[in-house]
Amino acid sequence: MTLPPPDADARRAIAPVICYPADGLPRPDLALYARARAGARKVEEVVAPPREAVCFEVAAGQVVRISCIEGAQVGDLNLWNARDLRERFYSGKTRALHGSHVSVGDRLWSSFPSLRPMATILEDTLGWYGIDEHGGAVHDVIGTRCDPYTHNLLSGGQYHHCCHSNLIRALADHTGMSLQEAEPHVHDVLNVFMCTGFTRDTGQYFMKASPVRPGDYLELFAEIDLLGALSACPGGDCSSEHSSDTAACHPLRIEVFAPDEGALEGWAPPAVNGYDRGHGR
Numbered sequence: 166m167t168l169p170p171p172d173a174d175a176r177r178a179i180a181p182v183i184c185y186p187a188d189g190l191p192r193p194d195l196a197l198y199a200r201a202r203a204g205a206r207k208v209e210e211v212v213a214p215p216r217e218a219v220c221f222e223v224a225a226g227q228v229v230r231i232s233c234i235e236g237a238q239v240g241d242l243n244l245w246n247a248r249d250l251r252e253r254f255y256s257g258k259t260r261a262l263h264g265s266h267v268s269v270g271d272r273l274w275s276s277f278p279s280l281r282p283m284a285t286i287l288e289d290t291l292g293w294y295g296i297d298e299h300g301g302a303v304h305d306v307i308g309t310r311c312d313p314y315t316h317n318l319l320s321g322g323q324y325h326h327c328c329h330s331n332l333i334r335a336l337a338d339h340t341g342m343s344l345q346e347a348e349p350h351v352h353d354v355l356n357v358f359m360c361t362g363f364t365r366d367t368g369q370y371f372m373k374a375s376p377v378r379p380g381d382y383l384e385l386f387a388e389i390d391l392l393g394a395l396s397a398c399p400g401g402d403c404s405s406e407h408s409s410d411t412a413a414c415h416p417l418r419i420e421v422f423a424p425d426e427g428a429l430e431g432w433a434p435p436a437v438n439g440y441d442r443g444h445g446r
């Protein structure tokens with residue numbers, strides 16, 4: 166190992182700088198969204214059964230609520246532009262812009278070259294949780310999704326109800342694609358209700374029992390027409406293990422609400438990103 170230089174302490178003491186100050190981002194009109202939400206009526210309800218995923222569609226301007234209904238349960242969420250599946254949720258950029266965990270007012274951003282808000286978080290009944298003594302927080306954009314490949318690497322065996330596979334089956338069923346066609350569309354998730362962080366001593370990704378209880382929910386305002394898929398993770402509350410049938414696992418409810426005609430007067434879905442894609446040529 167290289168010996169530390171004489172000025173090691175001074176180098177470590179340099180103050181951090183926020184990479185992407187959030188006040189430079191376009192701000193959502195949360196008051197307008199809240200007024201529209203207040204008069205909205207339910208137009209759809211589906212349930213993701215334990216260790217399964219379901220797809221749902223949310224038109225631009227509608228609101229989707231994801232609820233814990235029977236017992237503590239984590240959900241793995243994928244979002245696509247309903248008209249072009251190539252535009253999809255970009256967990257890494259969302260993390261860079263808003264932090265490792267998201268809550269009210271944060272946006273869920275889409276992939277390049279669109280890079281625009283796909284959804285805005287309107288309500289979060291776990292907003293009280295904050296950051297705990299272990300550095301854990303709720304609704305992360307750091308975990309990728311449980312998957313059978315990592316499971317096979319670490320433990321061997323073939324497990325077919327990881328969120329990755331659940332999302333593939335749901336997308337295939339919804340679109341008519343084969344499993345092989347659907348798989349490349351599945352992407353890094355928003356871990357709804359999941360409590361995670363990085364250990365302070367080793368920097369490792371950790372999870373702990375989710376604080377979610379029946380009645381808790383997360384609400385997203387759809388900025389564009391969305392196709393979503395939500396998997397009720399085989400890890401249940403993610404207090405011990407995932408990628409197995411061991412954990413107690415519960416369903417998650419998805420409800421879609423449509424605002425009254427005219428309630429979003431003056432609002433329009435965000436345009437795709439303004440970069441001209443010249444890339445210097």
Ligand SMILES: [Zn+2]
Pocket residue numbers: 241310311327328329397398399400407
């Ligand atoms: Zn999972």
